[in-house]
Amino acid sequence: MDFDLSKAQKLLQQSARDFFARECKPERVRELMASETAFDDKLWRDMADQGFTGLTIPEEYGGLGLSLVDLIAVTEEMGRSCLPGPFISTLWAAILIERAGNEGQRKQYLEPIAAGDLKATVALLEESGEWNPAAVMLAAIKDGKEYRLRGTKHYVSDAAIADVIIVVARENTDLVLLPVERGAAGIKITETPAIDATRKLYTVEFDNVAIPESNALALTTKTKEAVEAATDVATVALCAEMLGGMVWTLDTTVEYAKTRQQFGKPIGIYQAVQHQCADMFNFTESARSAIYYAAWAVAENDPSAKLAVSVAKSFCSDAAREVGNRGVQVHGGIGFTWEHNIQLYYKRAKSSEILFGDANYHREKIAEKVVDELEG
Amino acid sequence: MDLNLTPEEQRFRDELRAWLAANVPQPFAGGTNEEEKGEYFNFLRAWQRKVFDAGWAGISWPKEYGGRGAALIEQAILTEEWARAEAPPLINALGLSLIGPTIIAVGTPEQKSRFLPKILSCEEIWCQGFSEPNSGSDVASLATKATIDGDHFVVNGQKIWTSLAHVADWVLLLVRTDPNVPKHKGITALLVDMHSPGVTVRPLKQMNGDASFNEVFFDNVRVPMANVLGEINKGWSTAITTLMNERAHLGTGTYVAFKRNYDQLIAHTRQMKRNGRPVSKDPVIRQKLAQAFMELEIFRLTNTRALSKMQNQHVPGPENSILKIQWSEYNQRFQQIAMETLGPVAQLQGFDGGKWVYDFLRTRANTIEAGTSEIQRNIVAERVLGLPKSY
Numbered sequence: 001m002d003f004d005l006s007k008a009q010k011l012l013q014q015s016a017r018d019f020f021a022r023e024c025k026p027e028r029v030r031e032l033m034a035s036e037t038a039f040d041d042k043l044w045r046d047m048a049d050q051g052f053t054g055l056t057i058p059e060e061y062g063g064l065g066l067s068l069v070d071l072i073a074v075t076e077e078m079g080r081s082c083l084p085g086p087f088i089s090t091l092w093a094a095i096l097i098e099r100a101g102n103e104g105q106r107k108q109y110l111e112p113i114a115a116g117d118l119k120a121t122v123a124l125l126e127e128s129g130e131w132n133p134a135a136v137m138l139a140a141i142k143d144g145k146e147y148r149l150r151g152t153k154h155y156v157s158d159a160a161i162a163d164v165i166i167v168v169a170r171e172n173t174d175l176v177l178l179p180v181e182r183g184a185a186g187i188k189i190t191e192t193p194a195i196d197a198t199r200k201l202y203t204v205e206f207d208n209v210a211i212p213e214s215n216a217l218a219l220t221t222k223t224k225e226a227v228e229a230a231t232d233v234a235t236v237a238l239c240a241e242m243l244g245g246m247v248w249t250l251d252t253t254v255e256y257a258k259t260r261q262q263f264g265k266p267i268g269i270y271q272a273v274q275h276q277c278a279d280m281f282n283f284t285e286s287a288r289s290a291i292y293y294a295a296w297a298v299a300e301n302d303p304s305a306k307l308a309v310s311v312a313k314s315f316c317s318d319a320a321r322e323v324g325n326r327g328v329q330v331h332g333g334i335g336f337t338w339e340h341n342i343q344l345y346y347k348r349a350k351s352s353e354i355l356f357g358d359a360n361y362h363r364e365k366i367a368e369k370v371v372d373e374l375e376g
Numbered sequence: 377m378d379l380n381l382t383p384e385e386q387r388f389r390d391e392l393r394a395w396l397a398a399n400v401p402q403p404f405a406g407g408t409n410e411e412e413k414g415e416y417f418n419f420l421r422a423w424q425r426k427v428f429d430a431g432w433a434g435i436s437w438p439k440e441y442g443g444r445g446a447a448l449i450e451q452a453i454l455t456e457e458w459a460r461a462e463a464p465p466l467i468n469a470l471g472l473s474l475i476g477p478t479i480i481a482v483g484t485p486e487q488k489s490r491f492l493p494k495i496l497s498c499e500e501i502w503c504q505g506f507s508e509p510n511s512g513s514d515v516a517s518l519a520t521k522a523t524i525d526g527d528h529f530v531v532n533g534q535k536i537w538t539s540l541a542h543v544a545d546w547v548l549l550l551v552r553t554d555p556n557v558p559k560h561k562g563i564t565a566l567l568v569d570m571h572s573p574g575v576t577v578r579p580l581k582q583m584n585g586d587a588s589f590n591e592v593f594f595d596n597v598r599v600p601m602a603n604v605l606g607e608i609n610k611g612w613s614t615a616i617t618t619l620m621n622e623r624a625h626l627g628t629g630t631y632v633a634f635k636r637n638y639d640q641l642i643a644h645t646r647q648m649k650r651n652g653r654p655v656s657k658d659p660v661i662r663q664k665l666a667q668a669f670m671e672l673e674i675f676r677l678t679n680t681r682a683l684s685k686m687q688n689q690h691v692p693g694p695e696n697s698i699l700k701i702q703w704s705e706y707n708q709r710f711q712q713i714a715m716e717t718l719g720p721v722a723q724l725q726g727f728d729g730g731k732w733v734y735d736f737l738r739t740r741a742n743t744i745e746a747g748t749s750e751i752q753r754n755i756v757a758e759r760v761l762g763l764p765k766s767y
């Protein structure tokens with residue numbers, strides 16, 4: 001057993017760190033935040049050249065065929081740079097296509113995703129904001145050889161930049177997965193400005209959008225399970241991104257505590273400040289333990305995988321926000337300014353807290369496993 | 377990263393699992409009065425002996441001293457299997473997790489072969505005599521003094537909060553052997569026989585009614601020079617080795633106990649009703665129980681990660697320094713949740729033999745013993761994060 005990144009994984013991580021430090025400086029993040037879609041085509045293509053867009057996509061579809069553990073080594077670095085844009089959204093959709101699509105669909109979507117030519121997202125949430133796929137109500141009505149989509153999806157990340165949106169819809173008692181082109185007739189995408197402008201959220205309305213039946217992802221497993229499984233992988237990748245944000249916040253705060261002087265001494269000499277930093281370190285390293293384990297468990301299909309994902313996400317959701325809280329506190333007034341970069345990370349932490357279910361949601365999932373299952 | 381067990385690790389686990397399945401005793405009914413606690417102590421002592429005879433005590437210790445020379449990661453596997461099998465913990469905790477590893481690190485060959493096997497077999501119980509009435513967090517300010525008389529040290533002074541001193545056979549004692557140099561430089565570590573003439577133990581009663589720590593008085597106690605652990609006047613580095621081990625290893629044993637408590641609590645929530653439904657179905661309680669599970673799981677994982685890193689890099693990683701904070705604060709939160717979950721009945725001495733009252737109160741000590749949470753955070757801030765020293 002070896003509970004640490006391997007040499008190769010550390011190398012991969014280092015090259016990602018260097019890449020994002022070079023290509024995604026805070027000034028760039030701010031520019032993109034202020035842009036309409038927070039997307040930078042050149043950056044995306046450079047990421048594709050590095051293999052990042054196809055890290056876990058199988059080699060037969062042009063990816064690198066690496067594992068989830070390799071992936072989290074890279075997404076941690078994306079988080080450290082507060083990378084804007086549709087990486088997590090595209091990843092989520094790609095895994096869903098890989099799990100639920102047929103051979104033709106995999107070729108159709110995964111190859112261009114790996115090459116950086118296609119961005120995607122998943123439209124799951126509705127007005128209720130529930131992450132449980134069972135709560136999906138949006139209707140897919142069968143009409144001859146077509147599905148007709150009617151209704152509204154909410155909180156869809158990166159919809160305006162996604163070339164294809166995988167819509168989770170309801171056909172009577174079943175769920176179906178329908179890939180919809182962003183420009184399809186009857187689709188309306190409206191930005192809903194939210195706390196984190198680096199990963200923009202949209203409302204997507206479907207007014208009788210027609211999708212050929214043959215386009216529906218041909219499932220090998222049940223839809224609900226496929227959505228849950230893809231979401232688990234994306235959740236772990238997101239947690240690692242959150243970890244990167246925590247690491248940045250901790251490092252920046254410790255650096256500040258060493259240099260900022262008050263009462264004639266660096267503020268880091270005061271225990272009230274030291275203890276905030278020690279707690280930030282504790283949150284960060286605890287998150288790392290939970291994420292590493294979850295990544296391994298999901299990659300290996302370990303029986304503990306679902307529980308491990310919920311342990312990681314429930315912890316990270318609270319920890320990332322809390323690390324941000326303390327980081328802002330130690331920075332004092334400057335920490336509350338627009339000018340200081342800590343706000344970028346703080347807002348990202350808050351949006352990531354919610355994405356794929358917050359701590360309360362995942363604690364309930366834990367309870368279903370450790371409190372209820374014993375009841376048999 | 378590869379969390380799969382190697383074939384060897386797998387074999388180790390299977391063998392251990394089989395042994396545990398065949399040998400774990402019935403849970404000890406026990407209670408909390410003195411007599412019952414005495415019985416429980418004997419029960420645990422016998423259990424450790426059995427564990428030692430089967431070769432499972434101190435598995436990472438060298439073979440020649442009764443261990444198995446096993447890899448650290450096997451220690452993590454052992455912990456998990458122990459918890460899974462609901463096996464009782466090992467009673468000679470200070471010997472196993474603090475003092476034994478210190479003897480292994482700095483002891484002479486004679487000390488190793490004399491003391492180590494008897495720690496493992498529980499033939500000799502150990503205690504740790506560091507704290508004094510005026511030297512708590514600032515251990516290096518200690519005043520108990522030892523002067524040389526021929527081939528002996530003669531010890532005079534007082535220790536306090538010495539856990540298990542009332543049953544211990546030996547103590548790892550810190551004494552001042554040179555009062556004329558800066559405080560860290562005049563300390564020596566001694567291995568002292570608790571049955572020596574001049575040693576007096578006076579139990580101190582704790583808020584949970586227990587008396588598991590003590591005052592210990594040394595009145596002209598003679599200690600052979602051969603019992604110096606490390607070098608004379610270099611006892612501070614010996615003490616640091618012990619304290620590092622205390623932080624790194626105490627966690628392993630505590631996980632087993634915590635997991636048992638957690639499972640017991642869950643079992644109760646399924647039986648008990650409130651507002652016409654099982655307590656386990658109460659949405660607020662479920663959130664808290666899930667949070668506790670998650671924290672305990674993270675403690676287990678961080679502990680395993682720390683062991684794995686130590687195995688690979690042969691030095692404790694920074695994860696080690698947060699384990700003490702994690703387990704001590706987790707246990708306090710857990711006991712609070714347990715009291716809340718169980719409701720009014722939890723406060724009664726007649727419920728589960730007063731276990732929950734006892735444990736709830738006992739956890740107050742968790743953030744004090746083995747170095748307070750404040751001191752642990754100072755250590756993280758200064759040694760791990762490199763912030764300037766505050767004192």
Ligand SMILES: Cc1cc2nc3c(=O)[nH]c(=O)nc-3n(C[C@H](O)[C@H](O)[C@H](O)COP(=O)(O)OP(=O)(O)OC[C@H]3O[C@@H](n4cnc5c(N)ncnc54)[C@H](O)[C@@H]3O)c2cc1C
Binds near residue numbers: 512536767
């Ligand atoms: C149940 C129990 C078992 C124990 N068993 C043993 C044992 O077997 N052997 C042994 O040698 N000792 C033992 N101890 C002693 C334990 O190690 C000390 O109690 C502990 O180190 C704190 O010392 P103190 O009690 O003197 O408190 P103090 O050091 O007086 O501390 C009081 C308060 O001040 C804070 N404080 C002190 N200095 C600082 C600082 N520099 N920065 C910030 N805050 C500070 C502390 O965190 C604490 O909150 C045990 C204690 C308990 C409660």
